[in-house]
Amino acid sequence: MENKTLGISNVFTAGLWRENPILRLLLGMCPTLAVTTAVKPALTMGLSVIFVLLCSNIVVSLMRKLLKPHLRILMFTLAIATFVTIADLFLKAFQPEMSTVLGPYIPLIIVNCIIICRAEACASKNGLFVSIIDAIGMGIGFTVVLCILGGIRELLATGRIFDIPVMWQSFVPLAAMRMPVGAFITLGLILGLVNLITTKKS
């Protein structure tokens, strides 16, 4: 029993740090670079990915014994596309402003490697419970890193966090942080920092 609990907590923490989709696996780079101009779109994207990841992992895990090897990718894509469409409709109906800001990046979750990777590596081989824990862990890991990136960029580009001014009055905003170059530099520095930490640890 203790071993099983240990196994589950391992599955959960894998997504947070050891196998973090962005920091360790470098998956889902497209939304990571594109929607992290501020915390709010980053958080919305993260929550949408958690929803899609959770639903697709549940569906794939439930039908894993029925899957034919050569049709499995097709089945994964079908399930993922359905939940992404639902998430997209939800945002259009209840968060129209965020939906406009995120634009095509919500529908693009369909081709996000994190989701298909978890379906293939975890949900198609494990039971429902493990798949759910894996989806939550990976989803939170993805969302937290997106929010950190979004936070740094929003702070340096506008001097605000969640649209609330937090910097001193004479602070000069760096417009470049809102542009793609800001995303690449911030992500590069964070990846470097993470590599430094892990190298020192080992």
Added chain:
Amino acid sequence: MLKAIIEYIEKSWLLVVSAFIFGLLIAVTNAAWQPKITQNKIAKLDSLMNALIADAEFELILSDVPVELGRGKTAKSNIYKATANDGSCAGFCFGAEGSGFADKIELVIAVDSEFKTIKGYSVLSSNETPGFGDRIVEDYFRNQFIGAPAAVLNLTKKGDETKIDDQIIAISGATVSSTAVVDIFNNYLEQIRAKLIAEGKLADGK
């Protein structure tokens, strides 16, 4: 033959059944939320038009009007008539689009009831460069259009932004985006006016 059919069904039944269930799920969700989505779009357009022509009711008078964008491209535009509280025509609003620096720029343009003066524009959607092209949403650029003649507009690089005439001063560092906005005006004003006259709607406004 029968064996082949059975084999085919054995392999693909899950895919067929899942596609049906997932399709149904999307159809149900869409049916439930589509009215809200449509309502959001109308509310957004309404608030944009209200910001251009205050205290007026908007009525769709011509829909899907084809507008030539040049280079063989055409777009469709909806024309709204604004009616003031006293029942008189307060002007016209129409959707307009054109190519920006990075992506399509979509505007809502308002003109007065005689189609002689521009009442302003709002940006419905744009994806211009942050800090440069995206300044087309800012008042200092938009205000140059308010009160400008609804005729051919010219873009210049230097001048007085506060002077209202047919000269529009470009946003420094964003000539492409500024040109795009002016081109949209020049493209649409003439064609929409012609359409309104052809349909006899402009005479009504006088």
